[in-house]
Structure formats: structure tokens, C-alpha cells
Amino acid sequence: QVQLVESGGGLVQAGGSLRLSCVASGSIRSINATGWYRQAPGKQRELVATITSGGIINYADPVMGRFTISRDNARNTVSLQMNSLKPEDTAVYYCNADILLVQGFMMYGRWGQGTQVTVSS
Numbered sequence: 001q002v003q004l005v006e007s008g009g010g011l012v013q014a015g016g017s018l019r020l021s022c023v024a025s026g027s028i029r030s031i032n033a034t035g036w037y038r039q040a041p042g043k044q045r046e047l048v049a050t051i052t053s054g055g056i057i058n059y060a061d062p063v064m065g066r067f068t069i070s071r072d073n074a075r076n077t078v079s080l081q082m083n084s085l086k087p088e089d090t091a092v093y094y095c096n097a098d099i100l101l102v103q104g105f106m107m108y109g110r111w112g113q114g115t116q117v118t119v120s121s
Helices: none
Strands: 002-007 010-013 018-026 028-039 046-051 057-059 067-072 077-082 091-101 106-111 115-120
Touching: 002 091, 002 106, 018 028, 018 091, 018 115, 028 067, 028 077, 046 067, 046 077, 057 067, 077 091
Parallel strands: 010 115
Antiparallel strands: 002 018, 018 077, 028 046, 028 091, 046 057, 067 077, 091 106, 091 115
């Protein structure tokens, strides 16, 4: 049993900030690549940022310079600090991870339930 739970979403005015957290729980041996994705109404889900177990980070162009992804391996947590938010950042934000279970099985592309981020203009 593995669960990813996102939190930290909310309503914020343009230019404001939010910090999202994703906590993984369950029979986890390790988490490999993990990241944040978002999906706005009428649009496809898109990558926001990823971070590997070794700390290699990639950002999507629209969030470059505004968002910061980080992880706390001891707490199985990945966070997304979002600054200078824009209305186009409005979306449901999901975390995703490749997880090695204690049983030795790999779980690829596990999704959380998402957290709503709404940025008003």
C-alpha cells in the first residue's frame, strides 16, 4: 500500500505564493524520480518540475525562475514552492513518483489525488 497526498493548494492573487507538499506513505523502500504536474480545465496534464533521488532538477519553461522543487528523503516528501503566481498557473496540481516497495516491486507513475491552485487576476 502506497499513498501520495498533496496539500497546500488554495486561492491566491496574482503575484502571490503558495507552497505545495506531497507526502508518500506506505511500504516504501525508496523513491526514485518524482515531480509535480498540473492540469487546467480544458487542457492536458503537463509537467511542472521533476527531481531525481540524486537531486537532479528539471523545470518546465512556464515555471522556470518562479517555482522551486525540493525533496526530503527522510520524510518521503517532495515540495513545490511557487512564487510570482500567474492566473495561468491555475490548475489541479498532482505529484507523481516512481517508488520501490519494500517487497522489491517497482511502482511507476503513482499519482496523488491532487490539490487545487487558483490564482486570481
